[in-house]
Amino acid sequence: MIDLLPWHRAPLDELLARRASLPHAMLIHGKQGIGKVEFARAMAQSLLCESPEHGIACDTCNACGWYREGNHPDFRELVPENLSDDDSDADASADATDGTKEKKKSKEIKIDQVRELSSFMTLSTHRDGFRVLVIYPAETMNLAAANALLKTLEEPPPRTVILLVTDQMTRLLATIRSRCQRILLASPTAEEALKWLEAQNVLKPATALAMAGGAPLDAIQFADRTYQTERQAFLGVLTDEQADYVAAAQSFEKSDLVNIVTWLQTWVADIVIAKLAGQIRHHVDHQKEITRIAARVELPKLFRYESALRQTRRSISHPLNARLLLEQLLISYQQAIR
């Protein structure tokens, strides 16, 4: 049987028990980082499997083999170009090191991609089994793509299940939402999430889970060793009263700026919450330093810095001069906490 995220088992059992009368379109929604795409894939494989065990894919039959290899004829995923594994664009791959690859690849699901599904949708399925289409993030369908999909949602071919996955349901067209049955995937409890993270050999699972706002799949990323080493080094700069910000900016200029700004934002948020409510939400492993800073800061200064960070965040993907930007962020930080 396939490996499932433990908190997926019950909702999956419940849906697969209705295998014979499943709605043809389901909108799987819920919090970010709890594995909604993994849930949709587990459901897809279980529907395609030739000998499911208690409804769940066996992972050993022919159909499961094709699914794992990514060539089951009755399965497709519809994703924006920037999330697709297809690197056939040689130029884009060659430029990957300087980050321009993402710039070239579309973040939207386009109408051509929906149209390309027409033969997949009309051909008869292998042994008259299910045909499954997974779409994520569903909110990235542009208007034309969404409208093209509407036709399929209105008159789906037989034995077809379309699974749309989103964590931003309000960004979906109302006409799409109304044609799908909504499946709210519940978040795991903190206990379930911690237990799972421990089983993945995650370092400091409680810290990682807090950093990720309780979302275990995001926590895995936060727990990544290099990420944590870099984070600790950067937070070290924030807690060092004598830090040389020019040198610090230089040493972090090659880092992922989105991470850096996220650390600054969550750090500042922690100082605010520590000041107002005596709690720490994100960087729970730096409680002492945050409390110390919170004791002396003036909130209005911090709020101004917070809004400057938000603005930076919006324009962060291609800064002209990363080192200069970092230097400014750190100097303003210093001013905000003095």
Ligand SMILES: [Zn+2]
């Ligand atoms: Zn199977």
